[in-house]
Amino acid sequence: xxxxxxxxxxxxxxxxxxxxxxxxxxxxxxxxxxxxxxxxxxxxxxxxxxxxxxxxxxxxxxxxxxxxxxxxxxxxxxxxxxxxxxxxxxxxxxxxxxxxxxxxxxxxxxxxxxxxxxxxxxxxxxxxxxxxxxxxxxxxxxxxxxxxxxxxxxxxxxxxxxxxxxxxxxxxxxxxxxxxxxxxxxxxxxxxxxxxxxxxxxxxxxxxxxxxxxxxxxxxxxxxxxxx
Amino acid sequence: xxxxxxxxxxxxxxxxxxxxxxxxxxxxxxxxxxxxxxxxxxxxxxxxxxxxxxxxxxxxxxxxxxxxxxxxxxxxxxxxxxxxxxxxxxxxxxxxxxxxxxxxxxxxxxxxxxxxxxxxxxxxxxxxxxxxxxxxxxxxxxxxxxxxxxxxxxxxxxxxxxxxxxxxxxxxxxxxxxxxxxxxxxxxxxxxxxxxxxxxxxxxxxxxxxxxxxxxxxxxxxxxxxxx
DNA sequence: AACATAAATCTGCCATGGTAGATACAGGTA
DNA sequence: TACCTGTATCTACCATGGCAGATTTATGTT
Numbered sequence: 001x002x003x004x005x006x007x008x009x010x011x012x013x014x015x016x017x018x019x020x021x022x023x024x025x026x027x028x029x030x031x032x033x034x035x036x037x038x039x040x041x042x043x044x045x046x047x048x049x050x051x052x053x054x055x056x057x058x059x060x061x062x063x064x065x066x067x068x069x070x071x072x073x074x075x076x077x078x079x080x081x082x083x084x085x086x087x088x089x090x091x092x093x094x095x096x097x098x099x100x101x102x103x104x105x106x107x108x109x110x111x112x113x114x115x116x117x118x119x120x121x122x123x124x125x126x127x128x129x130x131x132x133x134x135x136x137x138x139x140x141x142x143x144x145x146x147x148x149x150x151x152x153x154x155x156x157x158x159x160x161x162x163x164x165x166x167x168x169x170x171x172x173x174x175x176x177x178x179x180x181x182x183x184x185x186x187x188x189x190x191x192x193x194x195x196x197x198x199x200x201x202x203x204x205x206x207x208x209x210x211x212x213x214x215x216x217x218x219x220x221x222x223x224x225x226x227x228x
Numbered sequence: 229x230x231x232x233x234x235x236x237x238x239x240x241x242x243x244x245x246x247x248x249x250x251x252x253x254x255x256x257x258x259x260x261x262x263x264x265x266x267x268x269x270x271x272x273x274x275x276x277x278x279x280x281x282x283x284x285x286x287x288x289x290x291x292x293x294x295x296x297x298x299x300x301x302x303x304x305x306x307x308x309x310x311x312x313x314x315x316x317x318x319x320x321x322x323x324x325x326x327x328x329x330x331x332x333x334x335x336x337x338x339x340x341x342x343x344x345x346x347x348x349x350x351x352x353x354x355x356x357x358x359x360x361x362x363x364x365x366x367x368x369x370x371x372x373x374x375x376x377x378x379x380x381x382x383x384x385x386x387x388x389x390x391x392x393x394x395x396x397x398x399x400x401x402x403x404x405x406x407x408x409x410x411x412x413x414x415x416x417x418x419x420x421x422x423x424x425x426x427x428x429x430x431x432x433x434x435x436x437x438x439x440x441x442x443x444x445x446x447x448x449x450x451x452x453x454x455x456x
Numbered sequence: 457a458a459c460a461t462a463a464a465t466c467t468g469c470c471a472t473g474g475t476a477g478a479t480a481c482a483g484g485t486a
Numbered sequence: 487t488a489c490c491t492g493t494a495t496c497t498a499c500c501a502t503g504g505c506a507g508a509t510t511t512a513t514g515t516t
Contacts, residue, residue: 009294045471054279058286066237067477067498082376089321089377147307148314152380155286263468273501295468295507
């Protein structure tokens with residue numbers, strides 16, 4: 001995937017750390033996140049923290065208000081629905097390309113991710129499940145060989161979807177349905193049935209959207225930003 | 229589009245400045261771009277320059293090699309083809325959504341852009357034509373109402389496509405073909421024929437890709453990076 | 457002359473300081 | 487009590503310094 005990465009910069013490590021903290025709920029949605037506090041907590045300077053936050057804003061996980069502060073992004077309903085449409089669009093197109101160009105890579109990535117999802121379920125680790133889920137779908141996009149789509153998916157759609165996934169995998173323990181859908185998608189790919197695979201993707205994402213909608217109906221709305 | 233922007237940060241201004249310099253060729257493709265030199269040239273500090281470069285890397289205009297330097301990205305053939313596929317994917321999906329949800333907005337935006345394209349052709353203004361062309365396609369994406377897709381299209385695909393456009397902007401004399409395709413797409417939208425519209429988008433982008441390929445066959449290849 | 461090696465320089469990366477702007481709070485007035 | 491205002495504090499933003507890694511150049515050996 002990445003040809004060169006071992007000398008990972010502190011900024012990237014920090015971004016990874018903060019992203020994970022947001023996804024697993026360590027940093028609450030809508031909460032203010034200060035450069036200084038994060039730097040102190042990680043025992044580093046404010047510079048890499050600042051750059052990491054800028055990156056996370058591009059990814060959509062935080063929102064930076066100039067001279068006011070950085071806040072963990074709370075996705076509203078329209079944002080999630082837009083994201084779902086976007087995701088279906090990219091995944092469907094990439095599924096076709098991946099099956100055409102690199103079916104073995106695609107199937108291998110899917111199977112590996114499903115292994116991890118099984119492990120996460122057995123360990124009842126919601127966060128690990130969310131991450132494995134993300135890897136499953138990321139495999140579709142990366143196997144397409146289209147770097148432009150892969151970058152967008154990995155840097156703007158994946159993290160936000162993982163955030164949303166984690167939000168209700170804790171309360172709804174029906175990972176089984178999700179697992180069945182992933183298995184069905186894998187089977188369709190093994191059979192080379194693109195249309196069937198695309199239909200499953202569509203249904204899967206729609207189900208996620210419905211889950212999100214219902215989980216929000218019975219939840220309080222944290223303040224998104226100091227001003228509207 | 230942007231609700232708040234007046235107090236634009238120096239980092240954003242710097243990013244805009246560098247982006248324009250790259251697109252118009254002021255900074256040569258493949259050339260090394262130093263934080264220190266840019267900061268000196270703009271009479272500012274290295275901090276905002278560094279953050280701006282990070283942003284431009286996300287957009288795909290530059291490539292940052294850790295501890296080695298930042299280089300203006302030279303799109304190779306695969307990159308452009310990937311970008312074209314990505315563009316077709318987004319535009320096709322957005323066309324459907326726009327016709328479903330806001331056909332009047334879509335048709336209005338298309339007609340306005342076609343007006344501008346006609347004017348540009350009569351005035352033989354290639355740059356104005358390119359901008360109107362971009363607005364035409366952007367109308368499709370924005371009319372879809374999907375903010376996630378619109379952001380990606382505007383911030384990731386747009387700049388790189390503009391760069392590509394500039395690369396062979398001198399030679400394209402067949403704006404008439406392009407105009408005919410846009411007119412055909414508008415007609416298909418007026419008739420509500422989504423499939424026909426999507427087919428036209430596909431053909432249009434393929435034509436652009438062919439243009440690019442031919443323009444590269446008779447051009448030298450600047451070095452992309454110090455190492456492979 | 458060709459190559460290997462080592463010193464010097466260049467450059468990005470992270471740490472820290474100063475400043476301006478925004479928010480929060482306290483005190484005073486209607 | 488409610489509202490306005492002035493002050494204090496907080497925080498992001500930009501400037502600058504020190505350091506480490508990488509590239510280039512110079513030098514000595516074969």
